[in-house]
Amino acid sequence: MTYIIAVLGFVVLSLALWDSFEVIISPRRVTHRFRFSRAFYRSSWRLWSAVARSIADKDRHESYLSIFGPLSLVMLLGVWAIAMVAGFAMMHWGLETPLNVAPGIAPFSTYLYMSGTTFFTLGLGDVTPLGASGRALVVVEAGMGFGFLAAVISYLPAILYQAFSRREVTISLLDARAGSPPTAGELLRRHGNDIRELGQLLYDWEHWSAELLETHLSYPVLAYFRSQHTNQSWLAALTAILDTCALIIAGVHDGPTRQAQLTFAMARHAVADLAHIFARSRQPVLVPDRLPAASLSALRDILGKAGIALKDGAAEQKLRDLRQMYEPHVQRLSKHLLMSLPPWFPVTGTPDIWQITAWGRLSPRR
Numbered sequence: 001m002t003y004i005i006a007v008l009g010f011v012v013l014s015l016a017l018w019d020s021f022e023v024i025i026s027p028r029r030v031t032h033r034f035r036f037s038r039a040f041y042r043s044s045w046r047l048w049s050a051v052a053r054s055i056a057d058k059d060r061h062e063s064y065l066s067i068f069g070p071l072s073l074v075m076l077l078g079v080w081a082i083a084m085v086a087g088f089a090m091m092h093w094g095l096e097t098p099l100n101v102a103p104g105i106a107p108f109s110t111y112l113y114m115s116g117t118t119f120f121t122l123g124l125g126d127v128t129p130l131g132a133s134g135r136a137l138v139v140v141e142a143g144m145g146f147g148f149l150a151a152v153i154s155y156l157p158a159i160l161y162q163a164f165s166r167r168e169v170t171i172s173l174l175d176a177r178a179g180s181p182p183t184a185g186e187l188l189r190r191h192g193n194d195i196r197e198l199g200q201l202l203y204d205w206e207h208w209s210a211e212l213l214e215t216h217l218s219y220p221v222l223a224y225f226r227s228q229h230t231n232q233s234w235l236a237a238l239t240a241i242l243d244t245c246a247l248i249i250a251g252v253h254d255g256p257t258r259q260a261q262l263t264f265a266m267a268r269h270a271v272a273d274l275a276h277i278f279a280r281s282r283q284p285v286l287v288p289d290r291l292p293a294a295s296l297s298a299l300r301d302i303l304g305k306a307g308i309a310l311k312d313g314a315a316e317q318k319l320r321d322l323r324q325m326y327e328p329h330v331q332r333l334s335k336h337l338l339m340s341l342p343p344w345f346p347v348t349g350t351p352d353i354w355q356i357t358a359w360g361r362l363s364p365r366r
Contacts, residue, residue, distance in 0.1 A: 006090065008094075009094060010091055049338055065338060081119065085119050118141045160219060163222055175354055176352060177191070180350060182236060198256055206266045209238065231353070233340070245263050251315030251318070
């Protein structure tokens with residue numbers, strides 16, 4: 001029976017070590033079905049999002065959701081550490097490691113205490129092993145604990161912060177170009193006939209979508225990190241870019257069609273893969289049509305006043321076909337992550353974020 005406990009402790013230790021390696025060190029998506037961190041995030045997010053749905057105030061709702069990403073990362077690191085400490089303690093207990101504080105087999109709580117002080121390299125020395133196997137385990141645990149803490153402190157925060165910062169900088173730059181929240185209609189209207197600048201913008205967002213796909217598949221916790229403002233999110237920005245590309249491909253005369261096709265392909269790839277990771281259910285999400293016939297007519301009028309003409313006839317069917325390629329994915333992500341999708345054009349006179357001061361008033365125009 002004691003050897004079974006030791007083997008079980010080794011299994012717990014191995015699972016925690018391998019899972020932490022995949023999350024912290026491995027730069028690629030992990031595809032096997034059983035992962036401790038995946039189960040942790042699914043269960044904790046289910047509880048966290050259930051509470052968030054009961055918060056009616058928009059600002060409090062968003063502030064509550066913004067806590068989950070950083071807090072869940074800290075909690076996951078703690079769970080890994082607890083699992084490793086418990087695994088070593090079970091191995092000591094199963095191998096009946098003699099200790100200096102007890103003549104026979106010590107209680108499990110004593111082994112757990114010794115394992116904790118060893119893993120976190122406290123060096124108290126009040127409980128020490130006497131046998132060769134116990135001393136070897138202590139040396140291995142001390143080295144493993146030192147390496148784990150070093151990786152957590154120096155490796156993971158730097159990577160996550162850099163990826164998050166790059167993501168948010170590009171989202172913030174979209175504010176003055178596409179409104180708050182960003183919309184395809186406003187992005188096209190503000191650019192007017194400046195096709196060259198619009199093509200460069202879509203080129204930048206092609207690269208942004210590729211980086212988003214790489215970072216958020218390698219470190220899925222980044223998807224739960226919210227933007228600084230309640231009407232901004234990476235999902236809303238990506239959806240607005242997809243809407244813009246779909247409009248240009250389907251029916252904008254003399255638009256940057258080639259670049260729109262490239263950006264659409266990359267952005268659609270990103271939302272499809274991320275929806276597969278975070279919202280695996282294939283059941284359709286029952287939501288209102290984001291662009292009914294009346295809204296499309298209003299969008300056509302808005303763009304026409306800005307000098308942008310949309311094609312008639314077959315262009316509408318092509319736009320519907322393009323929308324079907326990405327809207328089911330962004331809708332599932334929106335439902336899972338509780339991030340609102342943007343409209344196709346502004347429906348209210350909401351000012352841009354840059355126009356609002358910290359006290360909520362419009363900044364003076366210059």
